[in-house]
Amino acid sequence: MRATVIHGERDVRVEEVPDPVLLAGGSGRDAVVRVVAACVCGSDLWPYRGVQKTREPKRIGHEFIGVVEQVGDAVRDVAVGDAVIAPFYVCDGTCTNCVNGVSTSCLHGGWWGSQDREGGFADAGQGERVRVPLADGTLVVVPGVDLESTEGRALVPHLLTLSDVMGTGHHAAVSGGVGPGSTVAVVGDGAVGLCAVAAARRLGATRIVAMSRHPERQALARTLGATDVVPERGDEGVARLKEMFDGVGPDVVLECVGTKESMDQALRSARPGGQVGFVGVPAGGPELPVQTMFSTNVGVRGGVAPVRGYIEELLPEVLDGRLQPGVVFDLELPLDEVAEAYKAMDERRATKVLLRP
Amino acid sequence: MRATVIHGERDVRVEEVPDPVLLAGGSGRDAVVRVVAACVCGSDLWPYRGVQKTREPKRIGHEFIGVVEQVGDAVRDVAVGDAVIAPFYVCDGTCTNCVNGVSTSCLHGGWWGSQDREGGFADAGQGERVRVPLADGTLVVVPGVDLESTEGRALVPHLLTLSDVMGTGHHAAVSGGVGPGSTVAVVGDGAVGLCAVAAARRLGATRIVAMSRHPERQALARTLGATDVVPERGDEGVARLKEMFDGVGPDVVLECVGTKESMDQALRSARPGGQVGFVGVPAGGPELPVQTMFSTNVGVRGGVAPVRGYIEELLPEVLDGRLQPGVVFDLELPLDEVAEAYKAMDERRATKVLLRP
Numbered sequence: 001m002r003a004t005v006i007h008g009e010r011d012v013r014v015e016e017v018p019d020p021v022l023l024a025g026g027s028g029r030d031a032v033v034r035v036v037a038a039c040v041c042g043s044d045l046w047p048y049r050g051v052q053k054t055r056e057p058k059r060i061g062h063e064f065i066g067v068v069e070q071v072g073d074a075v076r077d078v079a080v081g082d083a084v085i086a087p088f089y090v091c092d093g094t095c096t097n098c099v100n101g102v103s104t105s106c107l108h109g110g111w112w113g114s115q116d117r118e119g120g121f122a123d124a125g126q127g128e129r130v131r132v133p134l135a136d137g138t139l140v141v142v143p144g145v146d147l148e149s150t151e152g153r154a155l156v157p158h159l160l161t162l163s164d165v166m167g168t169g170h171h172a173a174v175s176g177g178v179g180p181g182s183t184v185a186v187v188g189d190g191a192v193g194l195c196a197v198a199a200a201r202r203l204g205a206t207r208i209v210a211m212s213r214h215p216e217r218q219a220l221a222r223t224l225g226a227t228d229v230v231p232e233r234g235d236e237g238v239a240r241l242k243e244m245f246d247g248v249g250p251d252v253v254l255e256c257v258g259t260k261e262s263m264d265q266a267l268r269s270a271r272p273g274g275q276v277g278f279v280g281v282p283a284g285g286p287e288l289p290v291q292t293m294f295s296t297n298v299g300v301r302g303g304v305a306p307v308r309g310y311i312e313e314l315l316p317e318v319l320d321g322r323l324q325p326g327v328v329f330d331l332e333l334p335l336d337e338v339a340e341a342y343k344a345m346d347e348r349r350a351t352k353v354l355l356r357p
Numbered sequence: 358m359r360a361t362v363i364h365g366e367r368d369v370r371v372e373e374v375p376d377p378v379l380l381a382g383g384s385g386r387d388a389v390v391r392v393v394a395a396c397v398c399g400s401d402l403w404p405y406r407g408v409q410k411t412r413e414p415k416r417i418g419h420e421f422i423g424v425v426e427q428v429g430d431a432v433r434d435v436a437v438g439d440a441v442i443a444p445f446y447v448c449d450g451t452c453t454n455c456v457n458g459v460s461t462s463c464l465h466g467g468w469w470g471s472q473d474r475e476g477g478f479a480d481a482g483q484g485e486r487v488r489v490p491l492a493d494g495t496l497v498v499v500p501g502v503d504l505e506s507t508e509g510r511a512l513v514p515h516l517l518t519l520s521d522v523m524g525t526g527h528h529a530a531v532s533g534g535v536g537p538g539s540t541v542a543v544v545g546d547g548a549v550g551l552c553a554v555a556a557a558r559r560l561g562a563t564r565i566v567a568m569s570r571h572p573e574r575q576a577l578a579r580t581l582g583a584t585d586v587v588p589e590r591g592d593e594g595v596a597r598l599k600e601m602f603d604g605v606g607p608d609v610v611l612e613c614v615g616t617k618e619s620m621d622q623a624l625r626s627a628r629p630g631g632q633v634g635f636v637g638v639p640a641g642g643p644e645l646p647v648q649t650m651f652s653t654n655v656g657v658r659g660g661v662a663p664v665r666g667y668i669e670e671l672l673p674e675v676l677d678g679r680l681q682p683g684v685v686f687d688l689e690l691p692l693d694e695v696a697e698a699y700k701a702m703d704e705r706r707a708t709k710v711l712l713r714p
Binding site: 300 | 462464603628630635638639645646648650651657658660661663
């Protein structure tokens with residue numbers, strides 16, 4: 001089959017790789033999924049840009065939806081022909097951490113594009129097929145949807161966001177403690193930041209400020225629920241937010257970037273006693289200033305989002321159209337043009353690219 | 358009157374100072390309180406030990422209870438003769454931050470032993486009398502109690518903890534999100550850590566581990582609600598807690614010390630998706646490791662405790678005897694022996710010292 005392989009800085013290629021098969025002699029808990037749609041994540045740009053070194057050619061991609069083609073003997077909840085969403089990681093759904101709602105810390109889980117714990121290979125997402133370990137724990141079935149029907153095709157972008165960005169934006173909002181009546185600012189206008197806006201609206205925030213300088217993303221943020229837009233950053237951004245919220249700042253700030261500047265912006269913008277919900281993968285720091293947090297009582301909570309559990313929570317609203325996060329995709333390409341997909345995101349010509357194998 | 362003045366490292370003295378008076382021409386919102394009991398705080402040991410430099414002689418002490426002797430014209434909720442508890446800071450109770458429950462960030466507040474915003478002096482607590490700015494916002498009346506009756510005298514230690522340590526321990530538990538069924542570990546067996554144990558029990562935690570090596574404090578922790586005691590620290594402490602709680606650690610860890618080691622202990626001990634509630638005044642760091650927090654989803658929340666609001670919440674339970682945090686006092690001295698009070702705490706001969714002017 002064809003799948004994406006990263007060879008080094010700015011070098012991703014679609015190549016012929018072995019077809020995935022169920023693991024013979026394994027636990028029988030794996031499945032093979034034919035990918036209907038995949039996408040490129042902001043974090044895929046790290047190895048693409050050489051920030052993370054690629055020491056040897058490596059399969060890449062961790063967001064996909066598709067149709068089940070084969071299941072192992074022990075798989076119970078997923079059947080051949082089911083439309084499924086995969087979270088950006090593998091989990092069993094039954095260990096202590098999964099039961100505690102932190103399936104990203106699954107004691108038996110793993111990551112796409114690497115060996116699983118039974119000695120098999122969990123293919124990465126940007127390819128034609130994927131061997132899925134722990135299929136019952138990992139996959140969520142989309143009931144009654146044919147992803148290749150006209151109706152199903154229209155749902156694909158929205159469903160695909162549940163694989164990562166929508167669940168991650170939701171995690172920022174949940175970690176920030178957003179609830180009815182909350183005032184919220186969102187730092188970051190990428191796909192995750194935009195989804196965080198949608199999540200905050202869904203959780204009942206009454207004012208949601210998107211911090212963005214890009215006219216298209218400002219418009220998208222308003223579509224998804226932002227009540228205000230603030231283009232200022234740094235000291236000016238902090239001052240603007242304080243001014244807007246009683247001189248003290250919003251209750252919650254959602255940090256959806258991961259840089260030193262964005263975390264600093266978030267910590268300084270939240271009101272005393274407020275909370276920062278963070279999901280931006282920390283790009284090498286900074287460490288958090290504990291003395292500032294102590295004196296302001298601003299809490300910090302978040303991390304790698306346990307989206308597997310959120311898929312089940314958000315799916316009904318995607319299916320009935322109340323939640324349409326797929327608007328974050330502004331480019332669709334065939335898998336063969338994956339190099340252009342990375343290039344477009346790297347050059348900021350696209351917010352998020354959907355790939356069809 | 359007599360009051361405590363710190364002159365430098367290991368040099369505290371009771372001296373004759375001016376009697377406090379209501380501020381003529383001020384807003385009329387101040388009061389004068391005769392101190393019935395005060396105490397020495399762990400944080401008072403910082404200037405005492407020279408960790409914080411004392412550049413000129415300075416009044417000291419921020420925990421006291423007493424009886425109102427004079428009130429300004431604009432004072433409404435506090436009357437001459439009332440028994441009152443003062444939190445460890447001054448606040449108006451009406452600004453945005455106070456209304457948000459973060460009275461430690463009061464926009465018009467201040468600290469004991471320093472000038473207030475009307476140009477008056479808020480005396481420190483380790484003295485005979487205190488001028489209290491913003492009396493209605495700052496003081497909490499203890500209804501129907503004569504602090505000098507036999508019954509009242511028995512309540513004094515418990516009431517005095519509401520001035521700081523009990524409210525601070527409670528803030529750790531609230532910030533950590535302790536609720537019914539929570540599993541909790543408390544790092545620190547000083548007065549605040551012991552009060553955090555009591556707070557966790559009160560909030561419904563089902564298992565509470567006191568991390569302590571001192572037999573007397575272990576016993577006190579059990580009296581206050583600890584179900585388990587762990588003497589190990591560092592890697593061994595983390596391993597012990599993981600072993601006790603499903604191999605992953607407790608839901609919540611309360612950090613009640615403020616050192617690099619104690620915060621590290623707390624962050625590493627909480628289970629994935631857990632929370633650290635912290636109230637230990639950070640002793641110069643460390644900054645928090647954001648990458649670890651990201652990968653484990655362990656949140657950190659806390660800071661300088663807004664105890665003013667907690668006094669009202671906890672007072673009824675102190676008055677009816679359900680909550681008896683005054684057991685943390687293990688030495689009582691007259692004000693004139695304040696130097697010995699500091700010395701006993703510095704040398705760890707006492708956990709917390711109660712002073713009677």
